[in-house]
Amino acid sequence: MGRWQPDAQGRLQQAALDLFAERGFEQTTVAELAQRAGVTERTFFRYFSDKREVLFSGEAELRSAFVDAGAGAPRDATPGDVMIAALDAVATFFPAERRAFARQRHAVIRANASLQERELLKLAGLASALADALHARGVRGPAASLTGEAAIAVFKVAFAQWIADPDGRDLARIQREMLAALGHVTAPG
Amino acid sequence: MGRWQPDAQGRLQQAALDLFAERGFEQTTVAELAQRAGVTERTFFRYFSDKREVLFSGEAELRSAFVDAGAGAPRDATPGDVMIAALDAVATFFPAERRAFARQRHAVIRANASLQERELLKLAGLASALADALHARGVRGPAASLTGEAAIAVFKVAFAQWIADPDGRDLARIQREMLAALGHVTAPG
DNA sequence: GTCTATAGTGCGATAGAC
């Protein structure tokens, strides 16, 4: 066994979720997080570029899933088809077992404006990643951006529903319904 | 004439736009902004809750316009109708004369992640304000949220287009086109 | 208007693994 406990990053993330839930984001200092994880403040900032980031490091995987779904779609797929593939891919990251965790994390974020800001930035990153993937497929800029933004709009609302829904319908299904509802809202006439 | 120059708030906003554009958001300290506006740091934080907020204080007006458009729609208006009314209302805030200003402000924000975060939070606030207005009209929660998010998606993409478009079509028109395009993307089939 | 806690950065030191 080495000089240090393994997985300092994981311990910091766990400490953050616990302490933020218990006493709030602003009432928790980085020093306290570090202490609970058995490292120093300096080490915290080696793993996370800022205090908020400790809750958001999983976004990279989500983004690849989102983009790969776009890249893997058949050549004649429409932007709408690609969006559905992306939404289905993202849903696989949130199986029923992760609902309790997701709910706790969501509650922590909802309680603090600066955490919401970070979450929104990450979601906007997903939207533009999907837009880029569509653009690479030959979809013109505005339509690609719009599709990316629409996908995120569906995801956001469906995710909130998935968290709240007591009978636990799966996220993919909720997203399909939301997408249909969006089609209804934006239908001409 | 009084002891102080009038409109300290306006001078701080102008100083911020100039200095952020010139040397970047992070390279500009609040002390420098305050000095250029002829006030102290303390005065800056009296007007703006944080350094970023100096670029975003106009959001309240936008939000009322957004909400009022919803409240003022006829009783039998669909969520889609309300969304169009809200988008038309927001477009009146961005006449052709403000394009140069909007473009500069947008460039400053685009150059800094934390400013993007703040902008996204303000836009999310607009989305939920519209959702609340729809909810008050009897639209059920998820459909109301979805409509709010869709309106913001259209606004974001249309606004970027309006800023970039060299021949200056007006924002309301671009938004109508974007909405139609969104209807096409989300159409079933 | 003054004081202070906290976030976040830069750089060098240290302790182990190889």
Place this chain on the structure above:
DNA sequence: GTCTATCGCACTATAGAC
């Protein structure tokens, strides 16, 4: 010796408390 993870310390700016 090299490489990597961690720590220690000094420092600035934001933001809130007093």
